[in-house]
Amino acid sequence: MTDELRDLAIFRADLHAHPELSHQESRTAGRLAERLASAGCEVTTGVGGHGVVGRLSRGDGPVVMLRAELDALPVKEESGLSYASAATATSPGGRTVPVSHACGHDLHLACLAGVAGRLAASDGWRGTVLLVGQPAEETLDGAAAMLADGLYERFGTPDVALAQHVSPFPAGLIAYADPPTAAGAELRLVVRGDGGHVTRHAARAARNPVPALAALVHRIDGTAFDEATVTVGTLHAGERPNVVPSVAEAGLTVRAATLDAVDRAVARITRLAGEYAGAEVTVVSRVPQGANDPVATATVRKAHEAALGTVVTAPGGAACEDFPLYGVPSVYWYVGAAPRTGRVGHPHTGTFCPDPVPTLRAGVTALHAAALAVLANPSQITSPSRYHGRGAVAEPG
Structure with missing residues (x-):
C-alpha cells in the first residue's frame, strides 16, 4: 500500500x-x-x-x-x-x-x-x-x-x-x-384526525387517523404504477397506545426511468389520497434522471x-x-x-x-x-x- x-x-x-x-x-x-x-x-x-x-x-x-x-x-x-x-x-x-x-x-x-x-x-x-x-x-x-x-x-x-x-x-x-x-421523488403522506384519550375515542368523539393511514398505505401498496416503483419507507403515529394521535404520517419514495413517469405516479398517489378525509400529500424532493x-x-x-x-x-x-x-x-x-x-x-x-x-x-x-x-x-x-x-x-x- x-x-x-x-x-x-x-x-x-x-x-x-x-x-x-x-x-x-x-x-x-x-x-x-x-x-x-x-x-x-x-x-x-x-x-x-x-x-x-x-x-x-x-x-x-x-x-x-x-x-x-x-x-x-x-x-x-x-x-x-x-x-x-x-x-x-x-x-x-x-x-x-x-x-x-x-x-x-x-x-x-x-x-x-x-x-x-x-x-x-x-x-x-x-x-x-x-x-x-x-x-x-x-x-x-x-x-x-x-x-x-x-x-x-x-x-x-x-x-x-x-x-x-x-x-x-x-x-x-x-x-x-x-x-x-433514475428519476425520483420523496413524498410525505399525512392523515389528520381528532386526537384524544381512548375513552373519548371509544365514545366516537375522536377520529383516529391511524386506521385511515393504514388503509391508504395498503391501497397504494396494492396499486400498479406501470413504469414507476413506489415504496413506503416510514410510518409514524402517536406515542402512547392509550392516546389517539391527531396526525399519522408515512414517507414514500417514487423511482422511475424518467421524471414524467415519476410525476404520473405522484399524481395518482395524490388522487388516491384525495379519497380519504384529512389526507394530504407533499412532495418533499424531486429529481430528474x-x-x-x-x-x-x-x-x-x-x-x-x-x-x-x-x-x-x-x-x-x-x-x-x-x-x-x-x-x-x-x-x-x-x-x-x-x-x-x-x-x-x-x-x-x-x-x-x-x-x-x-x-x-x-x-x-x-x-x-x-x-x-x-x-x-x-x-x-x-x-x-x-x-x-x-x-x-x-x-x-
Missing part, C-alpha cells in the same frame, strides 16, 4: 466512524475543509448549509467540478469493522436514530481529498477545478441548496461536472450505466480505460441522485467496491462493507484521470467563450 493510500484509508476510517445525517454534517465538512486546505485549495465552507468548495486554478481554461457527498444514513451499522459507527443522532422527527455511512459517501470524500492532493501537486494542467463536498444528498435537496446559495455565481459555472459512486461490483472495476441514475453528456463521456471513458484497464457498461438501476440538478454537461460512473472474498452487502443496509484500499485506489485514479482528460481537451468538450481566467467568476449557465 502506498503512503497516499494509507493516508486516505485512515482519513476514510475517521469519517466512517463519525457519520452525520443530512443537514447535520458539520464535523464531516470541517474534516474535508481541512484536507482540501492542506492540499493547497482556496476553501469556502457553509455553502448551501454545510457545503464545502475547494478551488484550484492554473490560469485560463475550462472549469471542472468534482463532487462528493457529506451525509450519511439513519441506518445501524452491522459490519463488524473495528472502526464501525456507533453514532446516533436526532432525526428531523425528533427521534434518536443510529447513523452510518451505508452508502459509501465516506469513500467518495476520501477520493475527493486524494485527487485534490494529486492536482495541487501538478502544474501540468490549465483551468480551474472546483472540489465540492455537497450536503444533504440523501434527502435530495443539497445540490439545490448550494445552487441557491450562489455556487456558480461565487465560484464559476462548470463546463463539466464529474461524480462517481461506489457499487457492489468487484472492487476497482469502473462501470457506466445508461441512464446513470441522470444523463451523461456524450462528448464528455467519450473522453472520460477513454481516459478511464487507459488508466485502469477494463471499463464495463451496466444496466441502469433505480438509484437516484440530485447530481442532475447542477444542470451542466456531466459524467457519472460507478466504482466497484466488493472484496475478492466475502460479500460487500447492499448499499443502504447495515451490512454494506466495501473493500477500502482497492476502491480508493480506483476511485482516486478514476476521478484524477477524468479531470485531467477534460482539462486537456477543452476544444472537444467545452466552448472557448466560456473559459475563465484565474480569479474570474462565471455567470450561471
Whole structure:
C-alpha cells in the first residue's frame, strides 16, 4: 500500500466512524475543509448549509467540478469493522436514530481529498477545478441548496461536472450505466384526525387517523404504477397506545426511468389520497434522471480505460441522485467496491462493507484521470467563450 493510500484509508476510517445525517454534517465538512486546505485549495465552507468548495486554478481554461457527498444514513451499522459507527443522532422527527455511512459517501470524500492532493501537486494542467463536498444528498435537496446559495455565481459555472459512486461490483472495476441514475421523488403522506384519550375515542368523539393511514398505505401498496416503483419507507403515529394521535404520517419514495413517469405516479398517489378525509400529500424532493453528456463521456471513458484497464457498461438501476440538478454537461460512473472474498452487502443496509484500499485506489485514479482528460481537451468538450481566467467568476449557465 502506498503512503497516499494509507493516508486516505485512515482519513476514510475517521469519517466512517463519525457519520452525520443530512443537514447535520458539520464535523464531516470541517474534516474535508481541512484536507482540501492542506492540499493547497482556496476553501469556502457553509455553502448551501454545510457545503464545502475547494478551488484550484492554473490560469485560463475550462472549469471542472468534482463532487462528493457529506451525509450519511439513519441506518445501524452491522459490519463488524473495528472502526464501525456507533453514532446516533436526532432525526428531523425528533427521534434518536443510529447513523452510518451505508452508502459509501465516506469513500467518495476520501477520493475527493486524494485527487485534490494529486492536482495541487501538478502544474501540468490549465483551468480551474472546483472540489465540492455537497450536503444533504440523501434527502435530495443539497445540490439545490448550494445552487441557491450562489455556487456558480461565487465560484464559476462548470463546463463539466464529474461524480462517481461506489457499487457492489468487484472492487476497482469502473462501470457506466445508461441512464446513470433514475428519476425520483420523496413524498410525505399525512392523515389528520381528532386526537384524544381512548375513552373519548371509544365514545366516537375522536377520529383516529391511524386506521385511515393504514388503509391508504395498503391501497397504494396494492396499486400498479406501470413504469414507476413506489415504496413506503416510514410510518409514524402517536406515542402512547392509550392516546389517539391527531396526525399519522408515512414517507414514500417514487423511482422511475424518467421524471414524467415519476410525476404520473405522484399524481395518482395524490388522487388516491384525495379519497380519504384529512389526507394530504407533499412532495418533499424531486429529481430528474441522470444523463451523461456524450462528448464528455467519450473522453472520460477513454481516459478511464487507459488508466485502469477494463471499463464495463451496466444496466441502469433505480438509484437516484440530485447530481442532475447542477444542470451542466456531466459524467457519472460507478466504482466497484466488493472484496475478492466475502460479500460487500447492499448499499443502504447495515451490512454494506466495501473493500477500502482497492476502491480508493480506483476511485482516486478514476476521478484524477477524468479531470485531467477534460482539462486537456477543452476544444472537444467545452466552448472557448466560456473559459475563465484565474480569479474570474462565471455567470450561471
